[in-house]
Amino acid sequence: MVKRMRWITMLLFMCLFLTACMNTPAEQVGETQETEENQAISDQELLELNAVNPEDIEVFSEAPELIELVESGEIPSVEERLPVPEDIMVEQIENSIGQYGGNLVTPWEGADSKWLIGKPTEEALFRFNEAGDDIEPNVAKGYEVNEDATEYIIYLREGMKWSDGEPFTTDDVLFYWEHMLQKETFGKSVYDAYYTIDPETNERHLAEITKIDDYTFRVVHAFPSPNFLKRVAIDNKWFFAPEHFHKTILPEFVGEDKALEIAQEWGFSDVNSFLQETGYYYWVYEEIPTLRAWVASNDPHSEEFVMKRNPYYWKVDPEGQQLPYTDNFIASKIQDPSQGVLGVLSGEFTIGHFSMTDFPVLKENEEKGGYQVFTWPTAQMASTTIQLNQTTQNDNLRELVQDIRFREALSIAVDRQQISEIVTNGIAEPGQAAVPEGLVGYQEGWAEKWTDYDPDQAEQLLDELGISEKNAEGFRLYEDDSVVTLTIMEPNQDNSEFLELIKDAYENVGVKVNLNYVDSGTFQDRKYSNQVEATTENPMITNVALRPEVLVPLRVLTPWQGNYGLHRETGGENGTEPQDDVAMLVENWDRLISSPNEEEASEWADKIYQLHMENQWILGYTGPMPQIVVAANHLHNVPQERIFADELRELGHGRPAQFYFSE
């Protein structure tokens, strides 16, 4: 079945290519997009415009549909719906002041991809800034922190309201903290960000949170936590929940029986999955008030899931127009990813993001389809990688993969130029898996480590490992005469081109490779039971101090760490205890989180990066690839370039509330 679907996709592309070739002369492609945005205001004017103080805005205005509602008396006037003037948030405009109307329509594969619409509409307490390296106020107005980073005072916006008009106050934060997060009602344990670690005893201490007044609360840590707010911005973006709603469904308040009854009314079979869905994936349920620019208005399993403008949204543009500009944010259901591309070509979808494999077809039809293609850089370590499980169950193989010479041999046995050209159309530069320049943790020379193509040297390194004997087919043998074999388990068929080249290169130096394609569920199962010898999983990397799991084995997640992660996750009960440099990683991490200030923390972070550079547990063959963001021509204020990363909320980093349509 999967194979057949691939055929369908390929055929679809062929058809589309034909269209493109027949109708668009090649030289016309890509000329049109430059001129359009330039007609807008100059950079200087934009800076001045964006620097406006909310108190200086004299008149606030709203969307025509809301004016009607105000006139009919259904909702209060815009001034009453917004927070008090000095607490209103003025959203920075990307290019120009917009106008109301239009729908953002994006393809999604149904309600299971809730994050696809969750991320761009998300409102965090503090969000990441444009560069992605620090936080800035969002739901919270600001904060103060004492010198040793143990006490934070956080200010909310006075007069801010939930999407149903109820006031948003400190009580909503404390309610979430006391009755939901700490009681684990939605299936997540209290996030690491709220713990500090005693550097002497390694004991974990939970933060204390207290209310100061309706719009101010205090967070006290037992030990310094310099990165606290950044970590909250990643671990627990929404540190609040509508108390008035959750009080009506939580078993603590309505009793177990009543809670089950309510859950069943909603269609759920049990209370736990009901609370998990309503407490964690709340944005797809129209009954639950949120702080987002658009709120759910129908069943997420519909063919079109429509999120409607939130009349109580608390951000305005520099001229006092209440955001968002667009009426609805619509997720339209597709059954196959290729239909997303097709929908963009036919103008059905006005915004969306795609992987680089769709670049040629999207770029070629750019003019005819009436849209623009932007490339947003990603935080990938590499676009093509091989991760070797350091704790694989095969004793012979484990000894090999833990030996740095084996990894070096597999790195230099591959012609990166060839991979770059064949697999990435020459878009990704040949290189090692490394932190890309411009991101936290960049190390000079890392991307060039072990990248010279030299099969002879690779053979020599392998010979040194005691596997110099070869059988008649040219494959190396262990001392017990079994063949040196690496099984690469792969859940993503799109990587088959890359894997064929890798197989060829590895076998060229005598290491037999089996390729084993499995579905993603099976892969997950195998990964958690430590049965994956090697795979291609492609790690995303933002600051290790904030999201450590890719580089530091703290839990089962990244394939190269194998069972090391399980060891930490279960407190040493299961899994394999890290040794040598891997143990150093964990030790450095522990030091990092108990550092009293950011400078010291970043020193420990650097040590983690350096250990990775030295050991290269993740072998990369080509550098990072951008993500494609596509926007209809008449959709404005979509940034040409922004870092595309999960931590920065992907498309949400472009601030969709200020996107607008010109017609």
Add this chain to the structure above:
Amino acid sequence: MFQYIIRRILLVIPVLICVSMIVFFVIQLPPGDYVTHYAAQMSAQGENMSQAEMDAMRAELNLDKHWVIQYFLWMKGILLEFDFGHSFSYNEPVTSVIDRYMALTLIVSIVTMAFTYLVAIPIGIYTAVRQYSISDYFFSALGFMGMATPNFLLAIVLMYYSYVNFGDPLLGLFSSEFENAPWSWAKIQDLMKHMIIPIIVIGTASTAELTRVMRGQMLDEINKPNVVTARSKGVPESKILIKYPTRAALNPVVSTFGWTLSNIFTGSTITAIVLNLPIQGPVMYNALLGQDMYLAGTWLLFMAVLTVIGTLISDILLAWLDPKIRTEIKGM
């Protein structure tokens, strides 16, 4: 006859019990379960579940129990409360998930089936009567092409032409503005416009097949003694055709009704995925892939029930249509 029907209905019960067991056994065969699949899906979107979270979820959904116990719990629900279980990914009872897609599935299937019968049977009769004429060759060639072309390929070709000529590949069953709108004449027109491709695509293969079957049967029947006799007695040709050979030639059409019935309720799967149709096929395909076991199980069970019922109906219809079979049943 009545006794025969009762006996057949009673026989259905053990068949269904066996089927339900096989279905459940097969569904839990692939490695992993709904939780692993769900975790994989979430991790692709950046949310990573820990082992403990996965275990808790498994316990909640009763997935940590042996499959035999799960089977009995499922059967208990069905028999005592007519509860087919919950769909994990929809978070609602399985029956309401099936219900959600039923109307559109039936519309697409029934229209397609009507198209098939209305086109295939007359052409089949016509090509048999005019054997080896130019029109026979034309329809035969068309029929072979229709049978040999995979549905999804035809779907892509038609979508391509629609996109090139009208700028709209006509995906789905409704345009965006009608998707959540209440029913109206404009919405029905929009639906009809979107139905053209699915009907042609899903209908073509079975039309081609049915034409060939009909033609072959007719050729067998058309020179039988009863037809010759009727003709010698001066009965008009059109009356002869309908009364004798056509009636007999319908036999294979009716006897395959059993499969047709389950097809009506499930719709086609691959074509529906290609054309992005909101009907049962793709929903069930995803349920099987995602190990949403109660949804997949109920659906497979449902298909089995329909096949059994369909076979029963076609047996009864055959008895009514064919005097020879009728006497055989009476003889028992």
